[in-house]
Amino acid sequence: MVRPAMDPRTALARLTDVAANDVIPFAQRLSATMKRTADDLALRLVGPDFDERVRLVRSRYEAIGGDPFGYDADFAKYAVMVCSFFHRMYFRTESFGMENVPPGRVVLVANHSGQVPIDGAIIGSAMFLDANPPRMIRAMVEKWAVTLPFVAPFFTRVGQVVGVPENARRLLEMDEMLLVFPEGIKGISKPFSRRYQLEEFGLGFLRLAIETGAPIVPVAVIGAEEQYINLGNMRWAARAFGMPVFPLVPQLFAGGIPLPAKYRLYFGEPMHFSGDPDDDDAIIEEKVWVVRQTIQSMLNRALKQRKSVFF
């Protein structure tokens, strides 16, 4: 018996049948599940009140006719979402003493560490996602970063400003929260052997705080030192490439992903300083020394309590 040749129309009909009954519903179910998972993940990352927080921060700047430094709430939202993955899941940040941060103008002074300035982003996410009310952190960006394409508008839109004293003064007068790392580049590129030992502090932040009457909140960041292991700075390479430091970090040759150390943020009690902001360096240094010792002792205490680097 000769089998009749398959009718091409029925073959097509069967194909559309399969598509309609199996493939498309499966794809729909899959996409629905994926969307739900993504939503769940987003909710777990940023928290249920994220939209409310974005709105609160935005309304603060809308009230003054837009942020004069170029903060863009709709753009910064996505930056915070990316940061929140690292904040909540990767580094699992724990914050202590956040209620010590007073409302209004304030200078957060933190230890700088970790080769890559993730510590700033984590403090920023903590203030945006965990503090009540949410606040936007303003940090100072290196001048050369402003000359780089894409980097410059990115920093502007997430509310970071060029690191000149005039800008810092203006921000504090706007009752903003300023984040300062007085150790500077020496702090962030510390070798592993000197972890959690503070470098010399600059004096500018204290003069600024006295001038604007802003309280200083010392912040100890634990965990950032372990994210990249710096075996030491290669001076000759730094000189050859014209860079300030050339840290020898084995991880950077293996994908460059930071180790998932657990971040702990300790916010100390606000410190108030008075006097003449234009005093001699020697007099300002004494006050800076007080801040530096406070942070060092906060670091020492936290390190003693810490059971594990990763948990």
Place this chain on the structure above:
Amino acid sequence: MTQDATRGNGSRFDRRAADVERRRQLRRSGDLLPVRAAKLIENGAVVITGICGRLGRRLARNLHRVRPVHGLDRRPFPDKPKDIEHHEIDVRRKKARDIFRRGDVGALVHLGVMHDPRGDSEDHHTWNVLGFQKLLDYARQYDVPKLVLVSSANVYGPRPDNPQFLTEDAPLLAASAFSDMRDLVELDMLAQSFFWKYPRTETVILRPTHILGTVKNAPSNYLRLKVVPTLMGFDPMMQVVHQDDLVQAILLSLQPGIRGIFNIAGPPPVSLSQGLSILGRPALPLPHTVARLGIDRLWRWRMTSFPAPELDFIRYVCMVDDSRARQVLGYAPRFDVEQTLRAVDEERWV
């Protein structure tokens, strides 16, 4: 008076000594401006250089009904109001002195600053610097009690390490990256030294940010393009000021007792991309190197009048703090960002 006695002597040195003594007396009495000068500032004639420009005509129309206005421009003023006295003279020529010789000049408003990067640099320099020096000489000789120079916030220069808002005491660094700005910086400096040397004249320097409107200047022309080229990966914050807000600031600075340098900014700043989206102009982002090379080429082939170093204005911030103008002058912009930006598309009726 001592002054008359020494004038009889005829020695130039003595006259200067008497001048210094008189000024010292005035300062001691706490009233630097004699009563006559104060009256002259309020009612005397206003000499406007560059009156035939679009900004000059707007200022003249605002002023000519209240007080006498003299125009000083080498261009003709075809549809001028009847009560404006127009002198079609090159500032560099001696004839310009005659306007001041009558002694009824209450204020000199200098708008006739040339900024045409295409132009001959020799002509540019003599017009701007030597011409302005002549005007300053006349102001000193004939005791003009008020001098207003409309400089520009561009004299600070767009730089990566600029603070977000520059105050009046910031250094004028525009010429370090772009030498064609040298004349404008020098002009500003001349007025500053005049301010210190001749306190009998109330010198006012206005430094407005990008003036938008029917005026023909670089920022307005740039925003009038059908497709606006921008630099890929750069989006600086910008301040713009409506031409009529600037006219208001000039009128305010003509009041007696006002002196010094004032930054003039308009409504709160916006980023370049926000500004373009308000105007509904499509942007054409170009990588910086491509834009720079391309504009350099076009410039050499005389196909653009936009010099490549001016690209820094759409790359870095150059914004000013105008709180001094708001407090001392009482200046407040009347146009918001949207109105100011849209002003570039307005029909040019003057």
